[in-house]
Amino acid sequence: MKDAGQPDLLHADIRDKLAGLRRALTSRLAVEGVAWTVVALVALVFGTLAFDYLLRLERPLRAAIMAVAVASVAWVIWRSLIQPLRVPMAAKDLALLVESRFDVLGDRLVS
Numbered sequence: 001m002k003d004a005g006q007p008d009l010l011h012a013d014i015r016d017k018l019a020g021l022r023r024a025l026t027s028r029l030a031v032e033g034v035a036w037t038v039v040a041l042v043a044l045v046f047g048t049l050a051f052d053y054l055l056r057l058e059r060p061l062r063a064a065i066m067a068v069a070v071a072s073v074a075w076v077i078w079r080s081l082i083q084p085l086r087v088p089m090a091a092k093d094l095a096l097l098v099e100s101r102f103d104v105l106g107d108r109l110v111s
Contacts, residue, residue: 018094025089033081040076044069 051057051065099105 015091018091021094021098022089025094026085029084030081033077033084036080037073037077040073044073 048062048066048069052062057065099107
């Protein structure tokens with residue numbers, strides 16, 4: 001996104017490549033977040049099953065353990081899926097990321 005008072009000095013090809021990088025990063029973050037969510041859900045199922053089978057808990061204690069487990073999964077969803085996808089990815093930040101990966105560019109891309 002460009003500022004209201006500044007002209008867009010970015011070449012169209014570079015803008016398109018940075019947009020592709022933004023899409024790739026967003027999809028990578030989404031897939032990674034969904035994977036962590038699935039891991040957390042599997043851990044929830046096996047963890048609550050183990051507690052229930054081994055300890056033969058009363059219903060109120062089962063409900064409390066399930067509430068803690070569901071809150072933990074909600075925290076994993078927030079930290080691994082929602083928060084990373086909310087981070088803005090400006091063209092300047094993406095250019096700095098590319099420059100840090102490819103040292104040969106120096107500061108040519110961001111400037």
